[in-house]
Amino acid sequence: MGEKIDRRIAKTKxxxxxxxxxxxxxxxFEDITINEIADRANVNRGTVYFHYRDKYDLLNKCMEENLNNIISVITTINSDGETVDLIQDSFLPVIRYFQENQSFYASMLLNKGIPAFRVRMSEMVASHITIHINMDGDNQNYSKEFLTQFMTSAFVGVIEWWILNGMPQSPEYFAEQLWGLLKRNQVIN
Incomplete structure (x- = not known):
């Protein structure tokens, strides 16, 4: 019986x-009301408030879930409980994820009421770049923090450009180009 309740809750959310x-x-975002959300979801207003404090809480949970989905596309947990990167020679799985969820990402990036989304996405990318950036060779004369921020801005900016311009290149071509640029700049090996 508990399983049915969990499924109903999951379906409602x-x-x-x-x-x-x-x-x-x-x-x-600022123009959206809880009543509109409830009407569109075909639930009553109280149900929305049961699951979320307000629309800001809902926004945060929505952003968190979608950004965590990106992480799940690029990482896995090994038998020792350590997080392991799956990205070894291609960004294609991530780029396909963006393609499959283009509507959501375009909405979040275009909506002027949600600057926090781009900030969170940038933080996530920066934490990944910090781990992988190679500070030898051409990068040795630069600050790691500076390089991380530079590459983060470039990565998020080009993803944003691709999504907001209707994905003018195929995911395969886009992933290959992005991979090449990051490799050239020693962000990946």
Whole structure:
């Protein structure tokens, strides 16, 4: 019986997320109301408040889930409980994830009411770059922090450009180009 309740809760939360994501695609975050989210999700207002404190809490949970999905595409946990990168010779899985979720990412990046999304995405990318950047060779005369921020801005900026311009290149071509640039700049080996 407990399993049915869990499934119902999961379905309700999923409906609320989808309603919220579709509203974000249509209007600025600040203009969205809990009533609109509830109506679109086909639940009552109290149900939304049962799961989320307010629309800001819902936004944070939505951003967290989607950014965690990116992490799950690029990492796994080994038998020792350590996080292991799956990205060894291609960004293609990540780029395909962005392609599959283009509507959400375009909405979040375009919506002027949500600057926190780009900031969080940048923080996530920076933490990954910091781990992988090679400070030897051409990079040895630079500050690691400076290089990390530079490459983070470039990475997030080019992803944003690709998504917001309707993905003018195939995911394969885009991933290959991005991989080459990061490799050339010693962010990946």
């Amino acid at each position: 999923e409906a609320i997320f989808h309603a919220f994501e579709s509203l974000i695609a249509e209007k600025n």
